[in-house]
Amino acid sequence: xxxxxxxxxxxxxxxxxxxxxxxxxxxxxxxxxxxxxxxxxxxxxxxxxxxxxxxxxxxxxxxxxxxxxxxxxxxxxxxxxxxxxxxxxxxxxxxxxxxxxxxxxxxxxxxxxxxxxxxxxxxxxxxxxxxxxxxxxxxxxxxxxxxxxxxxxxxxxxxxxxxxxxxxxxxxxxxxxxxxxxxxxxxxxxxxxxxxxxxxxxxxxxxxxxxxxxxxxxx
Amino acid sequence: xxxxxxxxxxxxxxxxxxxxxxxxxxxxxxxxxxxxxxxxxxxxxxxxxxxxxxxxxxxxxxxxxxxxxxxxxxxxxxxxxxxxxxxxxxxxxxxxxxxxxxxxxxxxxxxxxxxxxxxxxxxxxxxxxxxxxxxxxxxxxxxxxxxxxxxxxxxxxxxxxxxxxxxxxxxxxxxxxxxxxxxxxxxxxxxxxxxxxxxxxxxxxxxxxxxxxxxxxxxxxxxxxxxxxxxxxxxxxxxxxxxxxxxxxxxxx
Numbered sequence: 203x204x205x206x207x208x209x210x211x212x213x214x215x216x217x218x219x220x221x222x223x224x225x226x227x228x229x230x231x232x233x234x235x236x237x238x239x240x241x242x243x244x245x246x247x248x249x250x251x252x253x254x255x256x257x258x259x260x261x262x263x264x265x266x267x268x269x270x271x272x273x274x275x276x277x278x279x280x281x282x283x284x285x286x287x288x289x290x291x292x293x294x295x296x297x298x299x300x301x302x303x304x305x306x307x308x309x310x311x312x313x314x315x316x317x318x319x320x321x322x323x324x325x326x327x328x329x330x331x332x333x334x335x336x337x338x339x340x341x342x343x344x345x346x347x348x349x350x351x352x353x354x355x356x357x358x359x360x361x362x363x364x365x366x367x368x369x370x371x372x373x374x375x376x377x378x379x380x381x382x383x384x385x386x387x388x389x390x391x392x393x394x395x396x397x398x399x400x401x402x403x404x405x406x407x408x409x410x411x412x413x414x415x416x417x418x419x420x421x
Numbered sequence: 422x423x424x425x426x427x428x429x430x431x432x433x434x435x436x437x438x439x440x441x442x443x444x445x446x447x448x449x450x451x452x453x454x455x456x457x458x459x460x461x462x463x464x465x466x467x468x469x470x471x472x473x474x475x476x477x478x479x480x481x482x483x484x485x486x487x488x489x490x491x492x493x494x495x496x497x498x499x500x501x502x503x504x505x506x507x508x509x510x511x512x513x514x515x516x517x518x519x520x521x522x523x524x525x526x527x528x529x530x531x532x533x534x535x536x537x538x539x540x541x542x543x544x545x546x547x548x549x550x551x552x553x554x555x556x557x558x559x560x561x562x563x564x565x566x567x568x569x570x571x572x573x574x575x576x577x578x579x580x581x582x583x584x585x586x587x588x589x590x591x592x593x594x595x596x597x598x599x600x601x602x603x604x605x606x607x608x609x610x611x612x613x614x615x616x617x618x619x620x621x622x623x624x625x626x627x628x629x630x631x632x633x634x635x636x637x638x639x640x641x642x643x644x645x646x647x648x649x650x651x652x653x654x655x656x657x658x659x660x661x662x663x664x665x666x667x668x669x670x671x672x673x674x
Binding site: 286287288289290291292293294295298299308309310311312313314330331334337338339340367370371373374377378380381384385387388 | 436541551650
């Protein structure tokens with residue numbers, strides 16, 4: 203399906219993560235446990251949690267993740283991967299028993315609480331790796347070949363190297379031709395006509411360089 | 422005793438003893454450093470446990486004595502109370518030791534991964550590109566037990582709690598905080614941006630990369646192609662000039 207080009211060596215199954223749209227049913231069990239712990243407040247706690255579970259939707263796309271929930275008051279948060287500051291994977295003892303985990307995403311926001319929590323994930327590790335592979339700076343500055351935005355820098359410098367070599371070789375050849383021209387001209391008489399024939403021998407490219415050289419024209 | 426207790430309690434905690442690993446999708450890394458909490462950290466936790474056990478034991482003993490002095494029949498209530506107290510202390514002992522054993526920090530050239538906690542297992546992942554500052558902290562008890570903490574903060578407000586939530590990653594119980602600190606600062610130096618998602622990050626890092634590539638070339642032992650060609654061009658130009666000069670002097674003569 204979608205090939206993950208960001209995660210290298212340890213492949214992150216992007217397709218598998220992007221297929222996640224709802225929390226695991228065990229999240230409801232977790233909510234029931236939390237509500238039971240609230241004892242007398244059980245209905246008060248349970249009702250919003252139930253609706254949150256029922257309406258919770260995740261959408262992982264190429265640029266960010268969207269988390270939406272709410273029955274009456276709806277909210278949808280969209281976080282861009284590139285803006286993620288840190289990722290917390292938390293699993294309390296109930297979540298561990300239920301085999302789920304929470305991935306909390308922090309952006310540079312004004313509160314200490316997680317900007318968005320992705321609750322009830324069975325593939326919390328895969329999601330963490332997926333997000334990490336898209337975070338700013340995970341590729342490092344030195345790893346040139348893997349900079350975002352198409353061509354890697356390794357390729358970039360290699361490309362400019364090749365161009366530089368090509369240009370420099372060209373300049374060298376031109377200069378050499380000019381010198382050879384001058385030398386041959388000196389050997390075969392010092393007339394302007396000889397310069398013209400000499401230039402004709404060496405070729406058009408030489409003339410282009412030879413003409414603007416003031417010393418050569420003065421001869 | 423501890424091993425036996427651990428075997429008894431660990432399945433209930435359902436906490437897997439994972440080996441330190443860098444974040445996936447990350448290799449190859451130039452640097453990989455795995456740190457664990459220092460023994461001093463365990464000593465502090467054990468000290469805390471003793472304080473707790475002493476306070477709890479004193480309370481339970483006082484309550485039991487009071488109950489038994491009222492009525493010897495209350496023994497059936499005292500026994501479970503004592504058992505619960507012992508069980509709680511034992512569980513706390515095991516979890517505190519597990520907290521020390523299962524805590525690890527992985528520092529790579531790009532990212533930091535912290536694993537901590539027993540009741541609430543937490544893994545914090547952040548990239549150094551987002552790090553804002555590094556801090557070394559040490560409390561009086563921590564000084565006594567000979568360890569410090571290194572904190573790395575990312576951008577954003579709010580006061581973080583002890584677990585490291587809220588823009589703060591905490592490497593607790595390090596014996597060599599200065600070494601870790603300078604290691605992190607060295608890594609931070611390679612990231613030339615502010616870590617605030619600057620739009621021109623890419624351009625700048627590219628420029629920096631090319632600059633470093635050039636400096637590596639000229640400084641390196643291997644004289645690469647462009648430099649040697651440049652030298653050829655230079656010598657050609659010199660030869661050309663002298664040739665032209667010769668011509669000039671001969672023509673005017």
